[in-house]
Amino acid sequence: MLTCKDVIMDMLADYLELTFRPEVVADLERHLQACPPCMAYLKTYQKTRDLVRRSGQVAMPEEMRTILRRFVMQQLGRARP
């Protein structure tokens, strides 16, 4: 079973590599369907990723990394399964 932390770490890994490993996708989707906090995180994550892609940047700016990390910690602290 994936924990929220696993899911978020996978998403961050995807962000950094700009690709999902196919075997990870099924596990992520299963978890997301049962976990609103992770779903909310995913939406924020996708928005951020789209913004970065549109701006033509590949690397995550340090400032955004800090914001994302803080958001992750807030989500994990607020919603325990």
Ligand SMILES: [Zn+2]
């Ligand atoms: Zn979760």
